[in-house]
Amino acid sequence: MNIVYLNGEFMPVEQAKISPLDRGFLFGDGIYEVIPFYFGKMVGFTAHIDRMINGLAAIGINFDWDHAKWRELCEQLAKKNGGQALGLYLHISRGADNKRFHGYPENVQPTIFAMAFAIPIPEQPDKSTRKGYALKSIEDLRWQRCHIKSTALLGNVLHFQEGQNANCQEVLLYNEKHELTEASASNIYIVKNGVVITPPLDHQILAGITRKLALDILQKDKTIDVEERIVTLTEAQHADEIWISSSSKEIAPITILDGNPVGSGKVGDVWQQAATLYSQHKFDY
Numbered sequence: 264m265n266i267v268y269l270n271g272e273f274m275p276v277e278q279a280k281i282s283p284l285d286r287g288f289l290f291g292d293g294i295y296e297v298i299p300f301y302f303g304k305m306v307g308f309t310a311h312i313d314r315m316i317n318g319l320a321a322i323g324i325n326f327d328w329d330h331a332k333w334r335e336l337c338e339q340l341a342k343k344n345g346g347q348a349l350g351l352y353l354h355i356s357r358g359a360d361n362k363r364f365h366g367y368p369e370n371v372q373p374t375i376f377a378m379a380f381a382i383p384i385p386e387q388p389d390k391s392t393r394k395g396y397a398l399k400s401i402e403d404l405r406w407q408r409c410h411i412k413s414t415a416l417l418g419n420v421l422h423f424q425e426g427q428n429a430n431c432q433e434v435l436l437y438n439e440k441h442e443l444t445e446a447s448a449s450n451i452y453i454v455k456n457g458v459v460i461t462p463p464l465d466h467q468i469l470a471g472i473t474r475k476l477a478l479d480i481l482q483k484d485k486t487i488d489v490e491e492r493i494v495t496l497t498e499a500q501h502a503d504e505i506w507i508s509s510s511s512k513e514i515a516p517i518t519i520l521d522g523n524p525v526g527s528g529k530v531g532d533v534w535q536q537a538a539t540l541y542s543q544h545k546f547d548y
């Protein structure tokens with residue numbers, strides 16, 4: 264059972280190759296389904312394909328196969344692999360661009376991959392022999408572990424693209440309490456009355472290395488006060504300056520927030536001072 268489907272062809276799994284620039288690999292930017300198949304029949308085919316089509320639409324992947332086309336693929340895949348009980352795995356990623364950039368690429372074909380794997384044949388329900396499972400209860404943190412620099416970046420990609428759609432280079436993210444967290448690929452700072460303020464590190468924020476270096480450089484220099492504390496969206500709307508930071512952008516000034524000027528609407532003096540200090544000291548680390 265090793266015949267897979269990749270971009271229009273069936274082939275042994277060893278021959279299936281995709282680019283390392285595929286956005287499914289780089290960002291987790293894709294949608295998948297697993298459809299159970301027992302003794303020649305699928306379970307819930309229409310519902311699985313509906314969910315997949317809805318998922319593709321939700322993340323803006325344009326791929327227009329209808330149910331009949333998916334059914335044909337699933338049936339051929341099952342036939343080529345044989346077996347009485349299979350999981351039919353379908354995977355569509357946004358495709359491979361020629362660079363790594365969070366925003367959606369233009370003119371890139373989605374990658375379509377499908378494989379089959381053996382699943383157990385369900386037993387007849389019988390409470391006298393059936394063993395129960397054990398559960399542990401834990402808080403649901405699935406998309407909230409932002410402190411982990413994971414390649415599962417779909418949430419970041421979707422937010423970044425919202426910024427692109429609004430002709431912005433980044434987005435300012437806030438939580439349900441309207442407290443700033445970070446940006447989709449950068450950390451965030453505001454400046455008020457000469458003080459640089461940035462949200463404290465927790466699970467909502469990636470501990471950026473540029474942030475770490477910048478705070479250390481500013482704290483050693485002592486000419487600019489720095490605070491790590493909760494910053495509200497309202498404070499950002501009334502800030503004198505806003506900056507973002509990342510390894511590729513270093514410290515970057517923001518002059519427009521939601522169409523309004525930040526402070527004077529010009530790149531600020533505190534940014535000038537901080538960015539200069541950063542460029543002077545970054546190689547000390």
Ligand SMILES: Cc1ncc(COP(=O)(O)O)c(C=O)c1O
Binds near residue numbers: 471
């Ligand atoms: C979500 C997020 N926050 C912050 C950063 C900035 O981190 P660093 O300064 O280490 O590049 C990044 C960089 O990729 C990021 O993806």
